[in-house]
Amino acid sequence: DGGITQSPKYLFRKEGQNVTLSCEQNLNHDAMYWYRQDPGQGLRLIYYSQIVNDFQKGDIAEGYSVSREKKESFPLTVTSAQKNPTAFYLCASSIGIGDPRGNTEAFFGQGTRLTVV
Amino acid sequence: AQTVTQSQPEMSVQEAETVTLSCTYDTSESDYYLFWYKQPPSRQMILVIRQEAYKQQNATENRFSVNFQKAAKSFSLKISDSQLGDAAMYFCAYSNDDKIIFGKGTRLHILP
Numbered sequence: 001d002g003g004i005t006q007s008p009k010y011l012f013r014k015e016g017q018n019v020t021l022s023c024e025q026n027l028n029h030d031a032m033y034w035y036r037q038d039p040g041q042g043l044r045l046i047y048y049s050q051i052v053n054d055f056q057k058g059d060i061a062e063g064y065s066v067s068r069e070k071k072e073s074f075p076l077t078v079t080s081a082q083k084n085p086t087a088f089y090l091c092a093s094s095i096g097i098g099d100p101r102g103n104t105e106a107f108f109g110q111g112t113r114l115t116v117v
Numbered sequence: 118a119q120t121v122t123q124s125q126p127e128m129s130v131q132e133a134e135t136v137t138l139s140c141t142y143d144t145s146e147s148d149y150y151l152f153w154y155k156q157p158p159s160r161q162m163i164l165v166i167r168q169e170a171y172k173q174q175n176a177t178e179n180r181f182s183v184n185f186q187k188a189a190k191s192f193s194l195k196i197s198d199s200q201l202g203d204a205a206m207y208f209c210a211y212s213n214d215d216k217i218i219f220g221k222g223t224r225l226h227i228l229p
Binding site: 033035041042044045048050058059088092104105108110111 | 126160161162164215220
C-alpha cells in the first residue's frame with residue numbers, strides 16, 4: 001500500500017528538548033512538505049523539499065530544521081529555539097516539479113500531535 | 118509571494134441544502150493548480166476537488182463543484198445536497214512549481 005507514514009501519532013516532550021518527527025513516503029514523490037496546524041491558523045508551511053539534498057524554508061521555519069538525505073524520508077526536528085512548539089504537524093508529498101504534470105496535489109500523512117510540557 | 122484567503126471561518130447549512138465556500142488567492146503566475154481539501158474530525162486531509170488554471174471549465178466531483186474565476190482570482194466550492202458527513206474543516210490550497218500553500222480554513226456545520 002502506497003502512502004505517507006508519520007510517527008509517532010502523539011509525542012510528549014519536556015521544554016528545552018529537541019524532538020524529531022518522522023515522515024516516510026513510498027509514493028516515489030520528489031516533493032515533500034511539513035506543515036504546522038494551529039486552531040484558526042490553517043496549515044502553515046514550515047519547510048519543503050523538491051529534491052534530495054535540497055530544501056527551502058517556508059513561512060514559519062524559525063526553530064525548526066529538516067534533512068532530505070533520501071527521497072523517501074523528510075524528518076523534521078523541533079528545536080528548543082521554537083518558542084511555542086505544541087501543535088499538530090502534518091507531512092505531505094507531491095509528484096514534484098520534475099514531472100510533466102507539475103506540482104499537483106499533496107498527499108498527507110495522519111499527523112503528529114506534539115505536546116511540550 | 119502567493120497567498121490564499123478564506124474569509125469565512127465558519128458556516129452552517131441545513132442538511133440537503135446547498136452551500137458555497139469562498140476562496141481568493143493572489144499570484145502573478147499564469148499556470149498553477151487550485152484545490153479544496155476536507156479535514157474531518159480524524160484530522161486526515163482528504164482531497165475534494167482539483168482545478169488546473171489553464172482549464173476554463175469548472176471542475177466537478179459528484180456533489181462538489183467549483184466556480185473558478187481566473188481574472189478575479191476566485192475559487193469557490195459549492196456543495197450540493199449537503200450531508201451530515203460533509204461536516205468538516207475545508208481548506209483551499211494553491212500549488213505552483215515551487216510549493217503548496219493553504220488558506221486558514223472554513224469550518225462547515227451541517228444542521229439536521
